[in-house]
Amino acid sequence: xxxxxxxxxxxWAIRHAIDxxxxxASVSIxxxxxxxxEVREEQIDRLxxxxxxNMRIQLYVDKKYSSHSTNRLTHKEELGKFIAxxxxxxxxxxxxxxxxxxxxxxxxxxxxxxxxxxxxxxDSVDPQQKIDLAFRTEKEVLGKDERIISITATYSDGxxxxxMVTSNGFEGDSGNTFCSLVASVSVKSGDARPQSYWYESDIxxxxxxxxxxxxxALERALQKIGQQKIASGTMPMIVENRLAGNTLNPLxxxxxxxxxxxxxxxxxxxxxxxxxxxxxxxxxxxxxxxGRGSRLFDGEGLATRKRTxxxxxxxxxxxxxxxxxxxxxxxxxxxxxxxxxFNPGNKNLEELIASLDRGILVTGFNGGNSNGSTGDFSYGIxxxxxxxxxxxxxxxxxxxxxxxxxxWKDLVAVGNDMYTQSSWRxxxxxxxxxxFSGL
Amino acid sequence: xxxxxxxxxxxxxxxTRRSFLKTGSAAVAGTMVLPPLLHSCEGIELSPDAKGFLxxxxxxxxxxxxxxxxxxxxxxxxxxxxxxxxxxxxxALEDGNVNRAFSNVDYGMGVRVLKGDQSGFAYTENISLTxxxxxxxxxxSIAADPVxxxxxxxxxxxxxxxxxxxxxxxDTSVEEKVPFVQKINDRVFELDGKVTRVNASLADETAxxxxxxxxxxxxxxxxxxxxxxVRCVMEKDGHIESGxxxxxxxxxxxxxxxxxxxxxxREAIDNTNILFGAxxxxxxEMPVVLGAGGSGILLHEAMGHAFEADFNxxxxxxxxxxxxxxxxSDFINILEDGTIEHNRGSINIDDEGNDVKKVYLxxxxxxxxxxxxxxxxxxxxxxxxxxxxxxxxxxxxxxxMRCTYMESGPHSKEDIISQVEYGVYxxxxxxxxxxxxxxxxxxxxxxxxxxxxGKLTRTIKDINIIGNGPQALADITMxxxxxxxxxxxxxxxxxxxxxxxxxxxxxxLVKKLTVGGTx
Numbered sequence: 001x002x003x004x005x006x007x008x009x010x011x012w013a014i015r016h017a018i019d020x021x022x023x024x025a026s027v028s029i030x031x032x033x034x035x036x037x038e039v040r041e042e043q044i045d046r047l048x049x050x051x052x053x054n055m056r057i058q059l060y061v062d063k064k065y066s067s068h069s070t071n072r073l074t075h076k077e078e079l080g081k082f083i084a085x086x087x088x089x090x091x092x093x094x095x096x097x098x099x100x101x102x103x104x105x106x107x108x109x110x111x112x113x114x115x116x117x118x119x120x121x122x123d124s125v126d127p128q129q130k131i132d133l134a135f136r137t138e139k140e141v142l143g144k145d146e147r148i149i150s151i152t153a154t155y156s157d158g159x160x161x162x163x164m165v166t167s168n169g170f171e172g173d174s175g176n177t178f179c180s181l182v183a184s185v186s187v188k189s190g191d192a193r194p195q196s197y198w199y200e201s202d203i204x205x206x207x208x209x210x211x212x213x214x215x216x217a218l219e220r221a222l223q224k225i226g227q228q229k230i231a232s233g234t235m236p237m238i239v240e241n242r243l244a245g246n247t248l249n250p251l252x253x254x255x256x257x258x259x260x261x262x263x264x265x266x267x268x269x270x271x272x273x274x275x276x277x278x279x280x281x282x283x284x285x286x287x288x289x290x291g292r293g294s295r296l297f298d299g300e301g302l303a304t305r306k307r308t309x310x311x312x313x314x315x316x317x318x319x320x321x322x323x324x325x326x327x328x329x330x331x332x333x334x335x336x337x338x339x340x341x342f343n344p345g346n347k348n349l350e351e352l353i354a355s356l357d358r359g360i361l362v363t364g365f366n367g368g369n370s371n372g373s374t375g376d377f378s379y380g381i382x383x384x385x386x387x388x389x390x391x392x393x394x395x396x397x398x399x400x401x402x403x404x405x406x407x408w409k410d411l412v413a414v415g416n417d418m419y420t421q422s423s424w425r426x427x428x429x430x431x432x433x434x435x436f437s438g439l
Numbered sequence: 440x441x442x443x444x445x446x447x448x449x450x451x452x453x454x455t456r457r458s459f460l461k462t463g464s465a466a467v468a469g470t471m472v473l474p475p476l477l478h479s480c481e482g483i484e485l486s487p488d489a490k491g492f493l494x495x496x497x498x499x500x501x502x503x504x505x506x507x508x509x510x511x512x513x514x515x516x517x518x519x520x521x522x523x524x525x526x527x528x529x530x531a532l533e534d535g536n537v538n539r540a541f542s543n544v545d546y547g548m549g550v551r552v553l554k555g556d557q558s559g560f561a562y563t564e565n566i567s568l569t570x571x572x573x574x575x576x577x578x579x580s581i582a583a584d585p586v587x588x589x590x591x592x593x594x595x596x597x598x599x600x601x602x603x604x605x606x607x608x609x610d611t612s613v614e615e616k617v618p619f620v621q622k623i624n625d626r627v628f629e630l631d632g633k634v635t636r637v638n639a640s641l642a643d644e645t646a647x648x649x650x651x652x653x654x655x656x657x658x659x660x661x662x663x664x665x666x667x668x669v670r671c672v673m674e675k676d677g678h679i680e681s682g683x684x685x686x687x688x689x690x691x692x693x694x695x696x697x698x699x700x701x702x703x704x705r706e707a708i709d710n711t712n713i714l715f716g717a718x719x720x721x722x723x724e725m726p727v728v729l730g731a732g733g734s735g736i737l738l739h740e741a742m743g744h745a746f747e748a749d750f751n752x753x754x755x756x757x758x759x760x761x762x763x764x765x766x767x768s769d770f771i772n773i774l775e776d777g778t779i780e781h782n783r784g785s786i787n788i789d790d791e792g793n794d795v796k797k798v799y800l801x802x803x804x805x806x807x808x809x810x811x812x813x814x815x816x817x818x819x820x821x822x823x824x825x826x827x828x829x830x831x832x833x834x835x836x837x838x839x840m841r842c843t844y845m846e847s848g849p850h851s852k853e854d855i856i857s858q859v860e861y862g863v864y865x866x867x868x869x870x871x872x873x874x875x876x877x878x879x880x881x882x883x884x885x886x887x888x889x890x891x892x893g894k895l896t897r898t899i900k901d902i903n904i905i906g907n908g909p910q911a912l913a914d915i916t917m918x919x920x921x922x923x924x925x926x927x928x929x930x931x932x933x934x935x936x937x938x939x940x941x942x943x944x945x946x947x948l949v950k951k952l953t954v955g956g957t958x
Contacts, residue, residue: 040753048560049577050833066540071547071564086542092613094536149754186755186876191909193755193876227877232723234958262533263636263672263679327534367740367872367881368903368955373672373679378903378955380872380881397879399903399955401722437722437905437955 001031001053001073003173006163009073013057013083014167020084024060024101026166026301029053029073034158035127039134040151042142047131057083059090065099066090098326101300106332107170108297108304113287115294117176119204122159125179130155133210137183140214145222147187150195153214154182157205170301178292179205183217187225194224201421203290220363223384227396229438230385236359236412237400237434238352238386241419243365244426248282248340250370250377250404255309255317257324257335259372266375266405267315276313276408281343283308284317293339293423302334309340313409340424345414349428352415354389360398360436361386368399375404381436399437407431485657489595492649492659496522496548502568503651504590506550509575511653514584515552515559517813518575519652521790522548522566523832526609530620531640537620540613549832550574554582556752556814560835591655598660598787599795601780604691608643608663611692616641619667619695626704627671631712636672636681641665641695650792660787663689664939666928667699669707675715682711682885685928687783687939710867713886717900720889722956726859727904727949728890730866731852731923735942737949738773738843740871740880741908744933746775746800746808747826747838748815750875757878757909761806767912770848773801775810777825777841783926784842784941786828791836795825800843801912812838830936837934844943848918852946855917857893863954864888864895865904878908906952919946 001009006029017025031053038046056069068086072078137153157179165171180201186193198216200209239247251267259265267275286304288294297303300322308316320328321335353361361384368379382396415428483500485493493499503520510518529541548571549562559581561574624637646662670683684706688694729737742758750756758766767773777786777795786795791813799807809815812827815838828839856864865887873880884902888895924943931940 043555044557044581046558046560046835047578047581048835050562051564052833053564065538066542068542070544072544074565082544089540089542089613092617093530093540094538096536096538099538152753186753188754191757192878193757193759195755195874195876224877229953232958262638263674264681364874366874366879366905367870367883369869369883369901371681371901373681374901376901378883378901380879380903380905382874382877382879396877397905397907397953399722399881399905399953401719401902401955401957435722435955435957437953439724439953 001029003161003163006031007165007171010163010165013055013079014165016080016083017057017059017087018167020087022059022061022087024167026058026101026164028056028162028164030160030162032158032160034156035130036154036156037131037134038152038154039138042135042138044131045152057086059087060099060101061087061090063095063097063099064090064093065096066093098323100322101166101168102302102322102332104169106303107301108172112296115287115296116290117203117294119177121205122177125205130157133181136210137181137214140212141183141185141218145187145218147189147222148185148218149188149193150186151214152184156180164301166301172297172301174295177203179208181208181210181213183214185214185217185221187221189225192227194221194227196220196224224394227382227394229397230395231439232437234433234435236356237431238356238359238361239429239431240349240361240363241415241417241426241428243362244419244429245422245424246365247429248424248426250372251408252319252337252340253372255319257318257320257328257330260318261324261327264372266373270315271318273315274313275315275405276310277411278312279345279411279414280310280313280408282310283341284338285341286338288339291339291423292421293337295338298334298336302332304334304338307333338423342414342418342426344416344418344427346416347413348417349415352413352428352430353386353391355413356386356389359386360384360395361391370404377402377404401435401437483593485595486597489657489659492647495524495647496566496649498522498566500593502571505568506571506575507651507653508588508590509572510550510552510579511588512585513579514582514586515554515579517553517653518578519551519650519791520548521829521832522649523646525644525646525831527642527644528608529640529642530613530616531638532620532624533638535624537617545831547832549834550578551835552578552581553814556818557581558835562833591653593657594655596656596658596788596792598658599778601778601785601787602663602689604663604693606692608645608665608692615692619700622697623669623700623704626700627669627707630704630708631673633673633675634671635674637669639669641667650788652792656792658788658792662786663691664783665690665694667703668928669703671707671711673711678715680711680714682714683707684710686926687928688781688926689783689785690781710886713898714900717886717898718889719902720863720899720954720956722954722958724951724953726862727952727954728855728859728862728864729944729947729949730864731919731921731944731946732866733868733925733927733942734866734947735844735925735944736868736871736882737911738845738944739840739931739940739942740873740882741906741911742773742800743810743840743843744873745875745878745908746810748809748811748819749838751809752815752818755876757876758806764806765804766806766909767801767804767915769804770918771801771804771915772799772846773843774798774846775800775824775826775840775843779842782842782941783929783939784840786841789825789827790829791823791827793823793825793827798824810838810840812836828938830938834936837936839933839938840931840940842941842943844922844924845918845945845947847920847922847945848947850917850919852919852921855919855946855948856890856895858917858948859890859893862890863899864890873908879905880908881905902955904952904954906949911949911952914950915947916950917948921945
């Protein structure tokens with residue numbers, strides 16, 4: 001479907017919903033096309049091609065709310081029946097006085113900058129070139145070490161395009177593209193078969209970093225040979241930049257309007273309070289050119305803005321959407337993150353490692369969870385023991401346990417190695433006083 | 440990263456855009472409006488059920504054969520077509536009212552072509568002959584030697600009948616479902632004065648599946664699935680705790696009853712109440728007693744995934760060279776079973792059209808079978824076990840678990856607990872994960888009890904447990920006679936695909952695992 005066809009269908013669906021008794025409606029039509037090739041032992045192991053469509057319609061009927069989606073978009077008669085039945089079903093629900101579309105004043109109204117999130121040449125990349133990239137990545141390490149038992153290299157890419165229309169005046173579209181190369185290598189050492197991977201991605205195919213991915217995966221797998229747990233104890237922890245988002249996620253969840261209202265947050269009533277160390281400054285910036293989370297409006301159509309979430313450890317803003325804003329009597333700020341940017345420090349990862357007398361560098365998380373209401377957490381980890389500023393041995397099969405209310409206050413150093421291949425731009429982070437469980 | 444597998448019991452009531460509602464009237468959202476085009480069945484013996492499924496997808500045998508011929512046109516060894524129509528609905532409650540509903544309709548077909556153990560795959564959301572032929576052409580490109588395909592005769596395979604229902608969810612109105620969701624809210628509030636928030640949801644799903652392959656096998660399945668969940672928040676002396684409970688089965692609306700409401704409501708209350716005053720154990724290695732039921736997560740993570748033959752075929756599993764060898768005490772028997780009546784993990788046929796079996800993975804302590812899909816069964820020269828599963832028509836099938844459990848053993852729960860000087864008893868979990876090659880697995884304990892000097896003492900909560908699969912299996916030194924199935928809403932994720940599963944276990948003692956805690 002072209003953009004214009006999506007707009008026409010969305011406008012039709014809105015009209016149809018209103019004609020069938022809805023007071024308000026919001027429609028998003030989404031299309032994704034993607035391809036994927038996975039190679040192994042110098043052969044294509046999997047070749048996949050996909051094209052996906054979806055319509056989501058949110059209905060506000062007699063102060064009642066429901067949301068529906070379907071991929072049956074080609075038969076209008078059927079789609080019309082789907083919408084009419086959805087409206088009829090909605091009438092059986094209870095009223096919810098807080099449900100309505102956003103205040104139109106808060107909508108994005110056009111005129112924003114080109115955020116360059118789409119590769120205009122996406123469709124013209126030769127499929128054979130994608131296959132060749134996967135083979136080249138495998139070849140980097142093929143036969144390079146006798147301990148290798150399996151190498152898999154995967155190229156994948158995708159293009160998303162969404163059009164959104166609401167019955168109170170919003171119309172907008174957005175899109176993005178991505179391509180990625182990943183190598184995964186398993187090596188044998190005794191009974192264990194440590195496996196690691198390396199991943200590179202970009203919005204633009206011609207800017208995709210395609211060198212050294214296989215080699216990095218092999219190196220990281222070999223480094224894991226001899227992994228052992230060590231004695232339990234309290235010591236500093238460095239979390240590698242690519243994984244720092246895992247530690248940040250429960251904090252961001254706790255700032256969500258729904259979590260706060262449903263008492264599933266350990267940061268209720270903490271605006272203006274110190275929740276982390278002075279090193280913790282996070283800005284939500286939707287306008288970074290070619291940022292992975294860049295956007296001009298959020299999932300409700302609200303215009304995005306650059307905002308400081310945490311400033312030198314002090315909580316400044318929550319993530320409040322229209323519905324929970326009304327429930328909490330707070331102004332909506334948008335319920336979605338865009339690009340989360342950490343204030344960087346001045347050391348790279350090696351310098352951070354060199355600064356520790358004894359600690360653990362975490363290079364992988366393995367399961368675990370946290371308690372949203374209390375902030376308690378416990379996660380499995382693997383990585384390296386650091387002694388006297390150096391990696392001395394690989395460790396695994398250990399847990400870290402603690403509480404997020406304390407952990408962010410124990411943030412003692414921040415790296416300058418921002419990970420930019422994610423919408424959450426995190427540097428490596430150093431936390432003090434982490435409880436490790438091992439032997 | 441593709442080799443890390445995760446299992447989650449959805450505890451929080453976060454409803455995503457992919458959650459659902461089916462609307463009120465008897466008519467089905469997303470049903471076909473056009474009349475069926477079935478015309479060319481002469482000479483083929485098909486049951487009325489098979490014809491019904493062909494009609495449902497507006498296809499006929501001639502079309503299936505045309506698409507298969509295109510899929511096989513470049514020299515593939517095998518091809519299959521997987522048609523799926525899924526209708527899903529969720530009713531949810533927040534702040535005392537059933538005030539939101541979600542629905543989703545998903546429809547399409549996937550074409551897979553195999554050449555040796557190479558796979559080509561494409562799908563279409565539009566089931567017309569032209570679109571199917573396009574998808575077949577894309578999938579066929581995994582092979583490169585044009586040949587003439589000799590069409591096999593169509594052979595209908597009657598599916599098993601593990602989950603017959605009497606009230607279809609498609610025929611159940613919102614009006615009929617609402618009272619149960621409301622009741623569970625009211626009951627949870629009644630049961631305990633400390634309750635301040637309740638979230639509840641009733642999710643139902645109905646999938647029509649039609650399958651045809653290049654060997655001529657035609658089969659189909661009607662898959663109902665329902666999940667009922669409640670989460671509550673309690674406040675006591677300014678302290679907040681939350682807990683939940685859920686049940687899920689392949690059952691119809693006849694499943695809903697006041698007794699079910701009562702069972703889930705009480706369990707949620709119990710699971711939350713015990714958290715007040717809970718402590719954390721000492722950090723480090725210690726004996727772990729796994730309570731009967733949901734502790735089956737140990738089997739799922741510590742061995743189940745590592746037994747999946749795609750990993751073993753590639754030599755990347757820690758169990759790759761253990762077939763036929765003793766890997767556990769001789770009283771240990773572990774099964775993988777897709778045939779349990781109304782079980783969330785059961786399927787009447789697998790997603791490659793294969794018969795579904797009950798298989799001993801470990802028998803008398805010896806590794807007896809891996810978990811196979813078609814490719815791996817071919818690689819190992821064994822019969823498929825009916826474990827080829829896919830999330831939807833958009834995905835390639837891979838070896839997946841269904842219901843994984845351990846049979847009862849010779850010991851008693853009391854004996855097991857009395858053996859432990861200092862350790863933990865755990866029986867309520869939220870999620871787990873495993874690194875296949877290294878064998879490290881974890882599971883997260885929502886709550887359990889400390890064991891001191893052979894006695895259960897204080898409640899513990901929110902700790903992760905980590906171990907090594909083969910080591911943990913070898914370290915199971917006792918198993919009780921109290922086997923229990925866990926019928927919660929377990930969903931297993933692997934290689935980006937989610938499928939419903941279940942698990943079960945008797946009370947067992949694992950000599951030592953690393954437990955998260957304090958110093």
